[in-house]
Amino acid sequence: MKLNLLIAPDFAPERFAGWHMLNTLLQKRADLHIHLETPASAQEQSEQIANKNIEIIYANPFDAATMIREQGYRAVARPKGKADEMVIATKAEGQYKNLEDVKSGAKVAMADNRDVKLIGLRLLEAVDLTESDLSWHTTETYQAAAREVIKGDADVGFFLSEVYHSLSRLTLSQLHVLIESDLSDITHVVLVKEDFAESQKFVDALLALTDSNDGKEVLQELGITDGFEAMSEEDGEFMIDLMDTLLD
Structure with missing residues (x-):
């Protein structure tokens, strides 16, 4: 069988x-x-x-x-x-330097991964942002989400931590981590x-x-x-x- x-x-x-x-x-x-x-x-x-x-x-x-x-x-x-941890990252030379810089209306690029989105939204509660405050674009892959952030087509990207840290050295050099979760369970x-x-x-x-x-x-x-x-x-x-x- x-x-x-x-x-x-x-x-x-x-x-x-x-x-x-x-x-x-x-x-x-x-x-x-x-x-x-x-x-x-x-x-x-x-x-x-x-x-x-x-x-x-x-x-x-x-x-x-x-x-x-x-x-x-x-x-x-x-x-x-x-554990499944996630990263919120932005363009290295962009306007966002800290999580507090992310404001209502920001565009988020991410692959279709609902637990990453849920964890990311929990992290954004610290700066008083909810799902409805943000504009969302779902990409085919996390690599595509990274490209959107680097090109400036999205303000931030949500990534599964393991995938983020496996991105090429060139890609990572063009991104800046705003926060990484540490939930462990x-x-x-x-x-x-x-x-x-x-x-x-x-x-x-x-x-x-x-x-x-x-x-x-x-x-x-x-x-x-x-x-x-x-x-x-x-x-x-x-x-x-x-x-x-x-x-x-």
Whole structure:
């Protein structure tokens, strides 16, 4: 039986090969036939989940909360010590030097990543800005958002921290960080369909990656050097509560 593993489209481009390496290793370790799905956008992710039987998803926390509540998934694992942080950045030679310089009417460029937007809005509460105070432009990728900021087509960009710090040296030299979050308890999550009968074989293989050299090599490629840890149903509920707090 062929299974589908879908990876949320917000990883840094240089991690692409690492996900394929992970898929190959998990197939061998769990003795499962797993097909890797790597949608290019949030829209494509939604379409694939709607049109295919996706048994396993590596989801961002906002999407994971919805998938657990409404789509029959449960959380089984998360990366150790790898929180989802975000960066608000502007043009290096632009008018904004500090977060306080961002005013109502500013244009924000960002990829379609709702948890990054929620965290960013929480950070902007410190300068009395809300979602309706800002103009929003959704780009295909974070790299495209960076280009808009550098060209002056957007005042600031919202970025997943890992992706921001993976941008080219030239790109980073043209950007200036206004603030970076430090929440530490919001992470991507590995979800499995409730009716996925062989889920424990998959989870066991995933959690054991740190026990072998080839597993450690794959984790290094993914930037998840400490591996994955198991999640309980209570952990999943706690994560949902955190996302609800960000939404309130």
